[in-house]
Amino acid sequence: MAVGQTDFPNMPPISGIQIGTTNAGIKQTVRDDLLIFQFSETATCAAVFTQNAFCAAPVVLARKNLTQSPRWLLINSGNANAGTGEQGMQDAIQTCDDLAKITSGQKQHVLPFSTGVIGQSLPVEKIKIALPKAVANFSENNWKNAATAIMTTDTFPKGVTKTILLNDETITINGISKGAGMIQPNMATLLSFIATDAKISQPLLQHCLASATELSFNRITVDGDTSTNDACVLMASGCSNAPEILENSESYQIFASAILDVMKALAELIVRDGEGATKLMRIVVSEAANDAEAVQVAKTIAHSPLVKTAFFASDPNWGRILAAVGRAGVVEMELDKIRIYLDDVCIVRNGGRAEDYTEEAGQAVMNQAEILIDVKLGRGEFSQTVLTCDFSYDYVKINAEYRT
Amino acid sequence: MAVGQTDFPNMPPISGIQIGTTNAGIKQTVRDDLLIFQFSETATCAAVFTQNAFCAAPVVLARKNLTQSPRWLLINSGNANAGTGEQGMQDAIQTCDDLAKITSGQKQHVLPFSTGVIGQSLPVEKIKIALPKAVANFSENNWKNAATAIMTTDTFPKGVTKTILLNDETITINGISKGAGMIQPNMATLLSFIATDAKISQPLLQHCLASATELSFNRITVDGDTSTNDACVLMASGCSNAPEILENSESYQIFASAILDVMKALAELIVRDGEGATKLMRIVVSEAANDAEAVQVAKTIAHSPLVKTAFFASDPNWGRILAAVGRAGVVEMELDKIRIYLDDVCIVRNGGRAEDYTEEAGQAVMNQAEILIDVKLGRGEFSQTVLTCDFSYDYVKINAEYRT
Numbered sequence: 001m002a003v004g005q006t007d008f009p010n011m012p013p014i015s016g017i018q019i020g021t022t023n024a025g026i027k028q029t030v031r032d033d034l035l036i037f038q039f040s041e042t043a044t045c046a047a048v049f050t051q052n053a054f055c056a057a058p059v060v061l062a063r064k065n066l067t068q069s070p071r072w073l074l075i076n077s078g079n080a081n082a083g084t085g086e087q088g089m090q091d092a093i094q095t096c097d098d099l100a101k102i103t104s105g106q107k108q109h110v111l112p113f114s115t116g117v118i119g120q121s122l123p124v125e126k127i128k129i130a131l132p133k134a135v136a137n138f139s140e141n142n143w144k145n146a147a148t149a150i151m152t153t154d155t156f157p158k159g160v161t162k163t164i165l166l167n168d169e170t171i172t173i174n175g176i177s178k179g180a181g182m183i184q185p186n187m188a189t190l191l192s193f194i195a196t197d198a199k200i201s202q203p204l205l206q207h208c209l210a211s212a213t214e215l216s217f218n219r220i221t222v223d224g225d226t227s228t229n230d231a232c233v234l235m236a237s238g239c240s241n242a243p244e245i246l247e248n249s250e251s252y253q254i255f256a257s258a259i260l261d262v263m264k265a266l267a268e269l270i271v272r273d274g275e276g277a278t279k280l281m282r283i284v285v286s287e288a289a290n291d292a293e294a295v296q297v298a299k300t301i302a303h304s305p306l307v308k309t310a311f312f313a314s315d316p317n318w319g320r321i322l323a324a325v326g327r328a329g330v331v332e333m334e335l336d337k338i339r340i341y342l343d344d345v346c347i348v349r350n351g352g353r354a355e356d357y358t359e360e361a362g363q364a365v366m367n368q369a370e371i372l373i374d375v376k377l378g379r380g381e382f383s384q385t386v387l388t389c390d391f392s393y394d395y396v397k398i399n400a401e402y403r404t
Numbered sequence: 405m406a407v408g409q410t411d412f413p414n415m416p417p418i419s420g421i422q423i424g425t426t427n428a429g430i431k432q433t434v435r436d437d438l439l440i441f442q443f444s445e446t447a448t449c450a451a452v453f454t455q456n457a458f459c460a461a462p463v464v465l466a467r468k469n470l471t472q473s474p475r476w477l478l479i480n481s482g483n484a485n486a487g488t489g490e491q492g493m494q495d496a497i498q499t500c501d502d503l504a505k506i507t508s509g510q511k512q513h514v515l516p517f518s519t520g521v522i523g524q525s526l527p528v529e530k531i532k533i534a535l536p537k538a539v540a541n542f543s544e545n546n547w548k549n550a551a552t553a554i555m556t557t558d559t560f561p562k563g564v565t566k567t568i569l570l571n572d573e574t575i576t577i578n579g580i581s582k583g584a585g586m587i588q589p590n591m592a593t594l595l596s597f598i599a600t601d602a603k604i605s606q607p608l609l610q611h612c613l614a615s616a617t618e619l620s621f622n623r624i625t626v627d628g629d630t631s632t633n634d635a636c637v638l639m640a641s642g643c644s645n646a647p648e649i650l651e652n653s654e655s656y657q658i659f660a661s662a663i664l665d666v667m668k669a670l671a672e673l674i675v676r677d678g679e680g681a682t683k684l685m686r687i688v689v690s691e692a693a694n695d696a697e698a699v700q701v702a703k704t705i706a707h708s709p710l711v712k713t714a715f716f717a718s719d720p721n722w723g724r725i726l727a728a729v730g731r732a733g734v735v736e737m738e739l740d741k742i743r744i745y746l747d748d749v750c751i752v753r754n755g756g757r758a759e760d761y762t763e764e765a766g767q768a769v770m771n772q773a774e775i776l777i778d779v780k781l782g783r784g785e786f787s788q789t790v791l792t793c794d795f796s797y798d799y800v801k802i803n804a805e806y807r808t
Contacts, residue, residue: 054730054739083723085756118723119757305709305795306803313804319487319522326458335458352489353523391709396797399710400717 002155003272003280003369003389008147011161011174013140016040016237017195020137021149024130026123027078027116032149034127036099036134037073037193042238045070046206047111048213050230056082057089058112059229061096065108069202072110073193073233074099077150077178080229081114081122091122098128102135115178115191115229116152147176150191153398154178158269164258166251169242171198173258177232177266179222179273192217192232192266198255199238200245208256209234216263219295220387221302222274234259271387276394279311283373286383293330294384297375300328301386308391311371316362318347325375337378342371406559407676407684407773407793412551415565415578417544420444420641421599424541425553428534430527431482431520436553438531440503440538441477441597446642449474450610451515452617454634460486461493462516463633465500472512473606477597477637478503481554481582484633485518485526495526502532506539519582519595519633520556551580554595557802558582562673568662570655573646575602577662581636581670583626583677596621596636596670602659603642604649612660613638620667623699624791625706626678638663675791680798683715687777690787697734698788701779704732705790712795715775720766722751729779741782746775 017039024034039045047066049059058081074095081088096110114122147157162173177192200208213232238244245251272280283301288294301307304324310317321340326333340348342365347357365371422442430437443449451470453463462485478499485492500514518526551561562581567574581596604612617636642648649655676684687705692698705711708728714721725744730737744752746769751761769775 052727052730053732053734053737054726080723083726083752083756085754088756118721118727305799309800309803312800315804317522319484322458322487323456323522326456328457330457333457338458348487350489352487352492391800393797393800395709396713396716396795396800399713400719 003277008144008157008159009161011143011159012172014172014174014195014237015140015197016043016239017235018138018140019142019146020134020139021142021145022130022133022137024076024126026076026126031151032145033077034130034134035075035146035149037195037235038103038138039071039235040237040239041071042199043071044200044202044205044236044238045111045233046202046209047231047233048210052230054083056080056114056229057084057092058114059231060089061092062111062113062231065111068108070109070111071105072099072103073113074110075113075150075191076116076122076127077152078116079114079120079122080116080118082229083119084121087121091124094124095122095127099131102132111233113191113229113231115150143174143176146193147178150176150178152178153275154273156273158266158273160262160265160269162258162262164254166198166242166245166254169240171196171240171242171255173262175262175266177270179270191229192263193235194233194259194262195235195237197238197240198236198242198245199240200236200255204245204247204252205234205236208259211256212260212263215260216267219385220267220271221299222271222277222389268387271389274389275398276392276396277389278369278392279390280370281311281373281388281390282370283375283386283388284383285375285377287376287378287380288382288384289380291382291384294382295386297325297328297330297377298384298386300324301373301375302388305391308388311366311390312392314363314366316342316347316359316366318342318353318362321373322348330377333377333379339376339378341374342366407681412548412561412563413565415547415563416576418576418578418599418641419544419601420447420643421639422542422544423546423550424538424543425546425549426534426537426541428480428530430480430530435555436549437481438534438538439479439550439553440535441599441639442507442542443475443639444641444643445475446603447475448604448606448609448640448642449515449637450606450613451635451637452614456634458487460484460518460633461488461496462518463635464493465496466515466517466635469512469515474513474515475509476503476507476514477517478514479517479554479595480526480531481556482520483518483524483526484520484522486633487523488525491525495528498528499526499531503535506536515637517595517633517635519554547578547580550597551582554580554582556582557679558677560677562670562677564666564669564673566662566666568658570602570646570649570658573644575600575644575646575659577666579666579670581674583674595633596667597639598637598663598666599639599641601642601644602640602646602649603644604640604659608649608651608656609638609640612663615660616664616667619664620671623789624671624675625703626675626681626793672791675793678793679802680796680800681793682773682796683794684774685715685777685792685794686774687779687790687792688787689779689781691780691782691784692786692788693784695786695788698786699790701729701732701734701781702788702790704728705777705779706792709795712792715770715794716796718767718770720746720751720763720770722746722757722766725777726752737781737783743780743782745778746770
């Protein structure tokens with residue numbers, strides 16, 4: 001069940017970015033579970049990774065190989081290759097080596113990514129057998145297949161596309177992502193791959209990605225659990241006719257703004273597909289003394305099981321929102337200054353329920369599938385937004401039955 | 405549904421502590437919802453309160469009146485008198501005044517406590533009408549009625565009793581508590597009232613309560629939500645024949661240890677009755693560099709919806725426990741040093757699944773109603789324990805339907 005699901009967009013090819021997918025039998029479904037990106041020799045590649053202290057073997061290897069001018073991304077779903085110890089690292093290296101052999105490349109030019117069940121050995125033989133099939137499928141037109149191949153508990157493939165004009169030349173940006181549970185990204189989401197035909201240096205691309213991640217994937221949460229495998233990659237093939245994007249240029253501003261738009265849209269798709277989600281909540285905390293406390297208050301609301309179950313029930317139980325704000329750990333917060341709105345209905349003012357609030361007005365907002373929770377702290381001028389979803393029977397069902 | 409529910413114990417009277425209960429009609433059930441404690445003039449009284457920044461009106465007033473040598477506790481369930489603004493404070497004062505008038509006392513000698521729905525006005529008239537009935541019922545033998553009158557979503561009344569010998573004289577300690585949801589106490593649980601006939605000064609009693617709270621109520625969590633109304637009160641009537649308990653004495657050690665035992669047992673009862681709970685998880689984090697990081701790791705595991713739903717499903721999905729440890733924010737934690745056990749079954753060792761682990765052995769432990777999660781960090785010599793419960797369909801159901 002997804003909130004306001006949209007159809008997969010018509011995603012144009014990105015010149016210089018080849019995509020191949022196949023079914024390696026990792027997941028025991030008919031769906032493809034293996035995905036390879038191959039980029040042109042002119043390409044640059046940036047990536048951000050999970051901050052979970054126990055990141056998976058492929059994350060460790062990808063982080064290392066990122067400095068070696070990568071040319072391939074090798075991605076599997078169905079198995080996270082996490083919590084697999086030294087064998088897991090050997091397995092990750094092995095699959096990179098297997099891909100390098102059939103593409104006449106070098107294994108250190110491959111970034112591996114895995115998503116799925118934690119703690120089971122990666123089926124390296126199945127992957128080795130499937131790799132030639134994926135390579136044989138290479139095409140610049142494989143974006144929907146790519147988005148489908150990385151799905152785990154996702155209920156729909158997630159893609160966003162955008163074009164911009166730089167010096168009268170068209171630049172295309174395509175992005176895909178996956179993720180529905182274990183979502184509180186910290187530097188990156190579960191998996192997201194974004195490609196563009198722009199020409200841009202690796203350091204500037206990395207800066208662009210890191211900045212956009214902070215305001216997109218790092219502002220969503222489904223269940224507060226940060227994965228061991230989160231990663232987000234931004235590839236720039238350099239194959240468009242536009243000149244190179246340089247630091248501090250107007251082109252960079254336009255490009256960075258477009259990348260942020262794509263990543264925000266991808267992040268929102270993940271929340272819409274949050275496990276068991278029936279509602280999308282956009283939590284805006286404004287009038288904060290700084291950005292950090294705005295995020296802190298917004299995430300405390302977003303993680304509260306009591307708030308999330310009340311939204312599932314369409315119950316305007318504003319007391320739970322107020323209690324969450326109160327326990328967010330902001331020092332010297334004054335209750336009398338707080339105002340809380342559901343969309344444009346004021347629910348809290350002057351230290352308690354707003355005098356003009358009616359249950360009918362609150363109920364009308366709660367019946368919507370998408371709801372704005374607008375918290376004004378009365379402390380300063382900073383504002384931050386966090387997206388989350390509600391907590392339903394299906395969340396429990398999906399996660400109780402995940403391995404059965 | 406409670407985990408391993410025990411019968412309410414046979415609680416002896418505490419000399420000097422009168423208890424009266426009645427049905428004031430606050431909750432629209434036949435169950436009593438009003439409770440009064442009256443203590444002897446020789447009594448001392450200590451209390452700890454929620455650290456939620458937006459504490460309820462009765463908490464503000466009780467904290468203030470605690471310095472005035474209180475003689476009465478006035479407690480209602482069904483309405484939290486929280487998020488009720490200035491009117492809420494006037495209502496709390498009014499009920500204290502109403503009680504003082506019929507007991508020929510002073511309103512500043514009354515500590516008020518409320519628990520229930522947030523954001524609705526306290527029905528002061530109903531309480532005023534009911535007060536004489538509760539006072540008329542005063543008895544030292546009303547402990548089970550008291551434990552029942554403070555219940556909200558609790559499925560059973562919670563009481564613990566213990567006797568100790570000090571200088572050959574018997575000292576009795578009785579405690580009751582309530583709470584099932586919005587449980588991550590921070591200085592106190594939802595509501596707990598403990599009484600003894602010991603003679604002890606107020607400052608020493610307060611020190612005893614605060615120390616015991618830290619290791620009992622502050623070590624449990626159901627859903628990570630800290631209530632606006634948490635409070636824990638310890639009353640000492642001074643009516644036993646034992647001499648006064650003095651600071652640094654052996655008597656104090658014995659007394660404080662007994663109080664801690666009672667409070668730990670009360671805290672455990674709350675987790676056993678956690679909303680929708682089917683399992684009790686005792687999370688012990690040892691070999692930590694300090695107490696704070698041990699608590700931090702234990703609470704991160706305890707709050708993880710993915711861990712909690714896996715336990716509900718009796719699924720030994722140890723990867724979720726490992727991922728939670730990894731995101732707990734402990735710096736320079738080394739995966740290779742971590743060992744995790746379910747009871748005595750080692751599930752994680754040497755950076756991954758323990759080589760001798762079998763799903764059968766893990767499953768056997770997971771099928772139990774009470775499970776030890778034993779995490780050894782390999783960093784130092786500190787150890788802390790946190791209790792929590794699983795996350796079930798019924799948790800969602802109870803909290804989605806709370807106000808209907």
